[in-house]
Amino acid sequence: xTDTLPPDIDATENRPYHHGDLRRALIEAARAIIVRDGAxxxxxxxxxxxxxVSPAAPYHHFKDKQELMLAVGxxxxxxxxxxMEAEIRxxxxxxAERITAIGVAYVLFARDNPALYRLMxxxxxxxxxxxxEMHEKDHSAYAIVRNAMIEAGRASPDSEIDVELATIAAWxxxxxxxxxxxxxxxxxxxxxxxxxxxxxxxxxxxxxxxQAR
Amino acid sequence: xTDTLPPDIDATENRPYHHGDLRRALIEAARAIIVRDGAxxxxxxxxxxxxxVSPAAPYHHFKDKQELMLAVGxxxxxxxxxxMEAEIRxxxxxxAERITAIGVAYVLFARDNPALYRLMxxxxxxxxxxxxEMHEKDHSAYAIVRNAMIEAGRASPDSEIDVELATIAAWxxxxxxxxxxxxxxxxxxxxxxxxxxxxxxxxxxxxxxxQAR
DNA sequence: AAGATGATCTTGACAGCGTTCAGATGAATT
DNA sequence: AATTCATCTGAACGCTGTCAAGATCATCTT
Numbered sequence: 001x002t003d004t005l006p007p008d009i010d011a012t013e014n015r016p017y018h019h020g021d022l023r024r025a026l027i028e029a030a031r032a033i034i035v036r037d038g039a040x041x042x043x044x045x046x047x048x049x050x051x052x053v054s055p056a057a058p059y060h061h062f063k064d065k066q067e068l069m070l071a072v073g074x075x076x077x078x079x080x081x082x083x084m085e086a087e088i089r090x091x092x093x094x095x096a097e098r099i100t101a102i103g104v105a106y107v108l109f110a111r112d113n114p115a116l117y118r119l120m121x122x123x124x125x126x127x128x129x130x131x132x133e134m135h136e137k138d139h140s141a142y143a144i145v146r147n148a149m150i151e152a153g154r155a156s157p158d159s160e161i162d163v164e165l166a167t168i169a170a171w172x173x174x175x176x177x178x179x180x181x182x183x184x185x186x187x188x189x190x191x192x193x194x195x196x197x198x199x200x201x202x203x204x205x206x207x208x209x210x211q212a213r
Numbered sequence: 214x215t216d217t218l219p220p221d222i223d224a225t226e227n228r229p230y231h232h233g234d235l236r237r238a239l240i241e242a243a244r245a246i247i248v249r250d251g252a253x254x255x256x257x258x259x260x261x262x263x264x265x266v267s268p269a270a271p272y273h274h275f276k277d278k279q280e281l282m283l284a285v286g287x288x289x290x291x292x293x294x295x296x297m298e299a300e301i302r303x304x305x306x307x308x309a310e311r312i313t314a315i316g317v318a319y320v321l322f323a324r325d326n327p328a329l330y331r332l333m334x335x336x337x338x339x340x341x342x343x344x345x346e347m348h349e350k351d352h353s354a355y356a357i358v359r360n361a362m363i364e365a366g367r368a369s370p371d372s373e374i375d376v377e378l379a380t381i382a383a384w385x386x387x388x389x390x391x392x393x394x395x396x397x398x399x400x401x402x403x404x405x406x407x408x409x410x411x412x413x414x415x416x417x418x419x420x421x422x423x424q425a426r
Numbered sequence: 427a428a429g430a431t432g433a434t435c436t437t438g439a440c441a442g443c444g445t446t447c448a449g450a451t452g453a454a455t456t
Numbered sequence: 457a458a459t460t461c462a463t464c465t466g467a468a469c470g471c472t473g474t475c476a477a478g479a480t481c482a483t484c485t486t
Contacts, residue, residue, distance in 0.1 A: 169419035176389025206382035
């Protein structure tokens with residue numbers, strides 16, 4: 001499940017001197033630790049341990065702990081994009097439902113992987129320009145939201161500023177709900193609304209940015 | 214500026230064996246380090262160093278590094294409440310302007326103290342119930358937003374669920390803008406809108422939760 | 427085919443971290 | 457004046473991120 005190229009690696013024994021695809025193994029080990037134990041439990045030495053290499057080995061693939069975490073975040077953005085696209089395909093052609101489904105998928109992704117989502121946020125902040133995974137490919141999460149905003153009539157495709165603003169506004173709304181929606185103190189309210197899915201839908205509805213016009 | 218009770222403490226010399234008010238001094242030192250160098254640069258030993266005590270001294274006032282950071286976060290919520298109340302007083306009695314001013318004040322507080330705001334978020338998450346500083350006093354930030362939601366007609370005071378939902382929705386919107394609005398990649402858009410204040414106002418407007426009905 | 431090159435991995439080390447514990451200090455109580 | 461007890465120190469533990477020097481081995485050159 002973790003490796004593809006060499007079929008006989010259990011991360012601790014019978015491993016050849018050279019790993020084969022250590023870079024990918026490190027990223028996946030880090031992702032696993034973050035998802036399992038949280039971001040605070042992620043140490044570079046621990047990642048190396050889980051991958052079955054020495055504490056210094058990662059430095060031949062990443063210049064920094066930061067750079068490894070950046071790679072994990074980038075992987076997260078790819079996953080997020082895939083989840084959103086899958087949800088788009090699932091709901092089909094109805095524009096109004098599609099845009100809401102995108103917002104729900106975004107929020108649920110954060111709910112299911114809170115620590116990973118947090119790391120992704122850390123990665124995307126303070127970048128020189130929009131990070132590649134946010135605008136280069138049409139399949140990126142950013143492009144998905146952007147297109148949805150135009151389709152849903154929340155921005156005029158003629159005005160680049162308008163489109164950017166609509167996309168950013170929607171992203172901010174989703175981010176706020178994604179990060180705060182999981183607070184334990186909201187549990188009673190979720191029950192009163194008949195489940196957390198309704199809770200998230202209601203919040204998205206009230207922010208308005210994920211409704212068609 | 215850092216101490217009030219003992220007038221002769223410079224944190225390294227001429228200090229009596231017992232500090233006097235080390236607890237407060239530690240909180241303020243930690244706050245200063247976070248605001249100055251960011252959350253990642255905050256170490257318990259560094260805080261003790263800045264306060265002029267041994268690395269073990271803080272453990273007589275906080276059981277944990279976590280507990281110290283919690284105290285810093287609580288202080289931050291008090292400051293936030295004060296800022297918002299000051300802004301309410303400033304704009305006077307117009308309801309429509311008041312609720313917008315609250316949102317703007319919240320977002321600007323986060324812009325001016327991003328690391329502190331992030332710490333506050335960490336403090337408020339995963340609490341058993343709403344933390345005291347968020348609901349006990351009428352002067353708390355939570356109570357301010359809550360009252361504003363009722364005044365602005367965004368929730369019926371008869372329905373507790375409605376009020377809570379409106380407050381949480383507004384809080385989520387503000388949180389999203391507060392955390393993402395400072396991204397460096399939005400700088401061009403801010404300029405195109407004629408300043409970041411307009412940028413924040415526009416985003417708040419689009420989320421709708423800080424507009425009167 | 428043999429040797430050289432360079433990427434990959436290990437060993438060992440360094441400073442700094444959070445935390446604990448035994449002991450020093452001194453303010454407050456008796 | 458003696459005792460008590462909260463406060464602070466000094467030293468230590470295992471952990472961390474990071475680096476430099478050397479071992480290993482795949483690949484390229486001749």
